[in-house]
Amino acid sequence: MNQLPRTTRTTLKRLPKRGSHERETINQILDEGFICHVGFVIEGQPFVIPTGYARVGDRLIIHGSQASRMLRALKTGIDACVTVTLIDALVLARSAFHHSMNYRSVVILGRATLIDEREEKLAALFALSEHMIPGRWQEVRQPSEAELQQTTVLSMPIEEASAKIRTGPPLDDEDDYAMDVWAGVLPMRMIAENRLPDPRLQSGIEIPKYVIEYKG
Amino acid sequence: MNQLPRTTRTTLKRLPKRGSHERETINQILDEGFICHVGFVIEGQPFVIPTGYARVGDRLIIHGSQASRMLRALKTGIDACVTVTLIDALVLARSAFHHSMNYRSVVILGRATLIDEREEKLAALFALSEHMIPGRWQEVRQPSEAELQQTTVLSMPIEEASAKIRTGPPLDDEDDYAMDVWAGVLPMRMIAENRLPDPRLQSGIEIPKYVIEYKG
Numbered sequence: 001m002n003q004l005p006r007t008t009r010t011t012l013k014r015l016p017k018r019g020s021h022e023r024e025t026i027n028q029i030l031d032e033g034f035i036c037h038v039g040f041v042i043e044g045q046p047f048v049i050p051t052g053y054a055r056v057g058d059r060l061i062i063h064g065s066q067a068s069r070m071l072r073a074l075k076t077g078i079d080a081c082v083t084v085t086l087i088d089a090l091v092l093a094r095s096a097f098h099h100s101m102n103y104r105s106v107v108i109l110g111r112a113t114l115i116d117e118r119e120e121k122l123a124a125l126f127a128l129s130e131h132m133i134p135g136r137w138q139e140v141r142q143p144s145e146a147e148l149q150q151t152t153v154l155s156m157p158i159e160e161a162s163a164k165i166r167t168g169p170p171l172d173d174e175d176d177y178a179m180d181v182w183a184g185v186l187p188m189r190m191i192a193e194n195r196l197p198d199p200r201l202q203s204g205i206e207i208p209k210y211v212i213e214y215k216g
Numbered sequence: 217m218n219q220l221p222r223t224t225r226t227t228l229k230r231l232p233k234r235g236s237h238e239r240e241t242i243n244q245i246l247d248e249g250f251i252c253h254v255g256f257v258i259e260g261q262p263f264v265i266p267t268g269y270a271r272v273g274d275r276l277i278i279h280g281s282q283a284s285r286m287l288r289a290l291k292t293g294i295d296a297c298v299t300v301t302l303i304d305a306l307v308l309a310r311s312a313f314h315h316s317m318n319y320r321s322v323v324i325l326g327r328a329t330l331i332d333e334r335e336e337k338l339a340a341l342f343a344l345s346e347h348m349i350p351g352r353w354q355e356v357r358q359p360s361e362a363e364l365q366q367t368t369v370l371s372m373p374i375e376e377a378s379a380k381i382r383t384g385p386p387l388d389d390e391d392d393y394a395m396d397v398w399a400g401v402l403p404m405r406m407i408a409e410n411r412l413p414d415p416r417l418q419s420g421i422e423i424p425k426y427v428i429e430y431k432g
Binding site: 014047082095099103125129137139140141151177183195201205 | 225229230243251253254255256260261262263264265266268281283284285293296297298299301303306308309310311312313314315317319321323325341344345348349352353354356357359360363367385386388392393394395396397398399400401402403404405406407408409410411412413414415416417421422423424427430432
């Protein structure tokens, strides 16, 4: 399996068995999430900003307004960190100390580069749309030249990256297993239950299949 | 309403009407979420790490192993950023360009301080437990002195902070409203549907009411 390099910065010091540098593991987590948190530094102050993303091969794509402070900072090539976190479960142990969560996260360190070439930019925007809700792009109005101009698209290499994963039941101290306390796992997931039509929707438009089938 | 100070660093440059410095708005978002992303800088490199948290008054509490690289860095008082993001909906517009998400996020800038005094530390751990799943703390084994020693608890002031919120339907270009494309909002939420008992659970232990009623 394709392994990313282990750098000091991406190697877990604690609980190293929860860590992974396998590209397939990292890609699966990235493909399942849809919000990342981007870390960057301006005048010594770290900022962490949530944004959508998509993976295209071994690169992560983000986008936004050309006026965005984050994108303007990132496109100068400063050091950045992009983190994607999936919460899978609450883990209820018999002791307060051993309570935990099951989760899968990916941390990517690197520097972003601007995607400026028109076709490449459109392909990246298509990937972002498909990642958010597959099937949507082909139905909607495509970006105009002015909209393309107003949009900044950045790409970050998925090279210095690692995943961290916790799965399974609580791990209690041996003596605590005899306690009369319920212990176990509460799996959690994001769902989309409902579809609220736009108040200005044209009459007679049915909800498309890809929207009905969207599971979150 | 109690307003936090507007600093250059916490004032939105784009779409300022989406921003808020109201403490009540900020607190509501913090109380609803349960994972934050903590940004900090080591040797020039920003890191963004997910972790649980709780709010106690006008402070945010995080905790973890005393061996954690993040906590060891933060407790020296370096500049940090803590971000909490709630995803409320996908927003499907008639143009690719106007697709969005409804979300509520809080960004807190500041420096953490160590909570070392025993009673204050226990109170913070209680708050973390209650924030994760109310009612759990009183049932489980309390932290031993050794466990307390192994746990680092940090507190961050919620002073230089702001919220950012998007709500409502898509906002399309006026010409696009005539399009024959379904548009609207897909509300999303985290749910806990299931309870998986620990394989080593003692027989005859019923699932507690606060676990059954936990909604995520």
